[in-house]
Amino acid sequence: IAAADAAAIDRLMEPLHAADIADFLEQIEPHERRRLLEIWQGGLDGEILSEIEDSVREEILGYLSPQDLTDAVRELESDDVVDLVEYLDDDQQEAVLDVLEPLDRVAVEKALAYPEESAGRLMQVETVRAPEHWTVGETIDHLRAHSDELPEQFYHVILVDPRMKPVGNVTLGRLMSSRREVRLADIREDLFVTIPATQDEEEVAYAFNQYHLITAPVVDEDGRLVGVITIDDAMIVLAEENAEDLLLLAGVGESTVSDRVVATTRRRFPWLAVNLVTAILASLVISLFEEVIAGLVALAVLMPIVASMGGNAGTQSLTVAVRALATKDLTGSNVLRVIRREVLVGMINGVIFAVVMGVIGLAWFGEPLLGVVIAAAMVINLVIAGLAGTVIPVALDRMGVDPALASGAFVTTVTDVVGFFAFLGLAALVLL
Amino acid sequence: IAAADAAAIDRLMEPLHAADIADFLEQIEPHERRRLLEIWQGGLDGEILSEIEDSVREEILGYLSPQDLTDAVRELESDDVVDLVEYLDDDQQEAVLDVLEPLDRVAVEKALAYPEESAGRLMQVETVRAPEHWTVGETIDHLRAHSDELPEQFYHVILVDPRMKPVGNVTLGRLMSSRREVRLADIREDLFVTIPATQDEEEVAYAFNQYHLITAPVVDEDGRLVGVITIDDAMIVLAEENAEDLLLLAGVGESTVSDRVVATTRRRFPWLAVNLVTAILASLVISLFEEVIAGLVALAVLMPIVASMGGNAGTQSLTVAVRALATKDLTGSNVLRVIRREVLVGMINGVIFAVVMGVIGLAWFGEPLLGVVIAAAMVINLVIAGLAGTVIPVALDRMGVDPALASGAFVTTVTDVVGFFAFLGLAALVLL
Structure with missing residues (x-):
């Protein structure tokens, strides 16, 4: 250069x-x-x-x-x-x-x-279509005659009725391997999905992945053909949406490694600000127990462990829930079962780590009651983590808020507050 | 039912x-x-x-x-x-x-x-191929004659040389719209990518997404055609790999909402165990300063804020880095620039939140030096967070470890340890 x-x-x-x-x-x-x-x-x-x-x-x-x-x-x-x-x-x-x-x-x-991030923005308006009454021979002759107008890539011929409403799809493979006199209507694909032009591109990507579509016709509000979406565009959307969820969960918005310093700083700032507020909230809980801590400094040493374990368990539940909501695997019909499972998992892991941590607490500070307190706080916080980690994203999703965006802050606030409160509160009751 | x-x-x-x-x-x-x-x-x-x-x-x-x-x-x-x-x-x-x-x-x-998660497992062995010297007419006649042996879905005819090595792709669209006497070799696509059967499926999905492939021939170690992969399978892999990264980052392994309680508990346990170890490490740091805390309990109230902000900033950097490594946007050529940017971003956000937190600390506890200490610790921890959040995943990636799997634990350990050490250490120096 x-x-x-x-x-x-x-x-x-x-x-x-x-x-x-x-x-x-x-x-x-x-x-x-x-x-x-x-x-x-x-x-x-x-x-x-x-x-x-x-x-x-x-x-x-x-x-x-x-x-x-x-x-x-x-x-x-x-x-x-x-x-x-x-x-x-x-x-x-x-x-x-x-x-x-x-x-x-x-x-x-x-x-x-069409609205941003809609099927209408994603589609290509050049379509390859044929009246449903045409034969294979007529269609191939037509394609040959108009070969210079064809899009670079196409994989189906869309069958349309006289009012331009798509009524079926014929794969080029079927078209090519059928005899010339066969009617298009007789070799159309069983599965036929049309996509409204105003549909969100995330829904479009979901439909392509769910039904293994290669191309799908896009229709306007009257059901008339206006374009076609191919799977490679849907794949790009899918990859983008997945990346977006991942980045939103980490509180980074739409970042890439080629962003500049100022843009990056600005994008990361809001989430850090939210985190500061929730961290201060947790600190306020701690400050309620200043005298307890002054009486036994070991509490200050151990309390971050309870909060940290709760935060991690909550993030685990949360991530599974956000992912399942995005792939429509978590729906009204199984939400109660999933919540019950998360709480149970929290309880089992809570008991295991309670025992471990109780023993460590005892060995470290030689105070049996301290071991009991940290063990009990651990169980409470891991159960709450499982509960909050599932209920919060589901609730946000029902309220129409993207659960990937906001759940993290809520869940860690809950686990921090509950963790500090349970640990220090129990300590105040039992140890003083 | x-x-x-x-x-x-x-x-x-x-x-x-x-x-x-x-x-x-x-x-x-x-x-x-x-x-x-x-x-x-x-x-x-x-x-x-x-x-x-x-x-x-x-x-x-x-x-x-x-x-x-x-x-x-x-x-x-x-x-x-x-x-x-x-x-x-x-x-x-x-x-x-x-x-x-x-x-x-x-x-x-x-x-x-073929190995698990390789192109060989993903491919379909039924291929539609033709010698490169055939004409459009010969090919169509051949397809019609063998229409019952054709795969349900195919979008290209693969051109092969006499030793069955693929040498090009002809889209069915071009085939159908060309005159019968045109030679296949003259209408093949410009872009032609073959995939080794042993290639990892993640690489396959990357290639499909990067080059907008619809189908790609799979070859054995001698370069001979053994199968074909279509984009819908690649899209499923892409979605799975993205989900895997997201779940690994949250420490949940390959979970889904339909897993049972015991399986879920077992999957979440290892990450929580790792987190317990790192949390205890952080607590050991705190215990070094027990006397400092006993002297000023406000330190116990404020210390989780520094650690939490560092953890969040580190997770932000980490997520962007893991994502960029997966999409090959973070390579040897820009890694130093990205690290520099992350450190700068950490510094800028660090200074902003240092001022905010310094003022809050002063107002809350009426102790100017406490404000200075928390502000300084905040800057240090956010810079370290940016550094660790990028260097750790890049280093793990170079060592052949999946950065999504292990980075989280390392980065939060670093930010917890540095956060507590910087805050309490500075407090010990300045306040006592």
Whole structure:
């Protein structure tokens, strides 16, 4: 890069897949990125651009020449263009849309009219469809005649009725291996799922994974065909949603390793602020027992153990519950059973660790009652952890709040408060 | 179910997709499940069975009649049979294999010879292939002539050389829309990725997601075609791997909501045991300062705040790092930059919360030096949290240990120990 050798860069980049080039661009420093793209004029095509993650892409679009942008965008299909422009500010969006052919522009604008993260944003408007009364021969002849208008990738022919409502799917495999006179309606797939354009993309990904769909037609509110979603887009959504749950559970929002320092700091701040409040709440509980601690400092030494074990057990229950809610494995029909199980698990593990910790407490401080107190507090806190770890995410989910986002703070607050209160309270009763 | 009405169950189940029936079976109680399956003789087909999760499936296979099992297994493709039997014990596996046609049995046994969680286990051995010199017309005629041998779902024709080495992919869409005399070699896809049969399934899922593959041929060590993997299987692996990371990070192993109490307790126990050890380690640090705490009980009240903030900040850094390692966004080329960023973020948030907490500490206990101590400890612990939260998972990854599994315990140990030590140590220096 330092030598500004465009030909050398071309040689290096040429054998790489667009997704790998995108990864490479994400991993280098912003100034290196800019320098590289200045030298590598015209090398950045639409495919690479659509593979780059949002924050880096926005940065690049900020200094890409209009000509390069035009070249890059022209070759993309409508869903990729939507993906490219949907999070841009209005000026940048306008600039990209201006370079599109009028027909493509209409398609992209239609998709942008659907809500964010909906099936309408995810779909590609280019569909391959045929009237249901057609035969295999008619369909193949039609496809051959219009081969230059076909999308790059398609795996089904969608059967539509005269009002453009999709009524079935024929896989290309069946189509190709059937005799020319067979009617499409007779070889359609058993399973046929249509997706409303306004459906949340998370639901779309769930449907693809649950029913092993490869493509699914998207319909408007009147049930008419408006586009098609393919599994590779659904897979990307699934991966993103899973990552989001993981990051939300850890309180990091939508972070990636290529974010800058300021953006990262700002994203992590809220969760740390929430944690500070809950930690202070726990400290207030401790301060109720200042005299007890002053009377027996061993309590201060041991109390974090009870809270920490509760926090961990609560996080375990919580994570299983959040995951099960996301995959729809935790529903009204089994929620009571799951809660009962979590409480039981908390109790069993609580008793085991109570015994262990009771013995350690006794051995450490030579005070039998201290062992009893920490053991009892441990059982109480692990049972509460199992209960809170399941009830809180389920309750949040029913209230329409994403359980991955908020459960963690609630659950650890509960286990901290209960842990300190049970341990120090019992100590006050028994030891003083 | 209580009325033992098989016809009524049939009516209820009939409109449901196999995956939904499987979910339903997972969610009811084990004794209900058994009762239902006894009444609903023969209703359980292979597709449902292959959708059910491992622990429940094993339970069902334990009491399914040989006849039902035979019927269920016969209709499955080789990859689904492999999926069904791979985690059964030898007797059960033998029973299932015995009912297969000899040819299918060989296919399944071949797949089972590949390592667990490898591409060989994931692939389907039924491939649709053609010599590269064939024309579109020859290929379509061949497919029509052998239409009863074709797999249910296929999306590409794999081009092979005379030694059965795959040399390219032709999408059915291109095949169908090209004229009969066009040669296959001229319409093959630009991107062609083959997958070694021994490759880890996680790598396979990564490749599908990275390159937007729909199907990919699987090759043996000599580069010869042995099977094909389709994206829907890769998507399932991706979802499973993501779930695994999430659950490992929370220390729950491979849990699901339909596990029983004993199994769940056993799975959660190890992580809680590790946590107990680390908590005791932290308590040992506290016990070094017993006299300091006896002198100023406010320290006992405030000390969990420093540890808790460090733990949270560390988990944030850790989660981002684990995620980035899994998606290969964190590599040798940007690891130093990411570490620098995490430390900086820790420092900035540390200073902000140090000021906040310093003021709170002062206001609460009216002791200016206490505010200074907690502020300084906060900065130190949040910087260490950012450092440990990135360095530890990266180091574990380089050592070949799954960072999702072990990082959490290490990072919180570091932040607890550093948090307590910094806070109480500074207090001992400054306040006494």
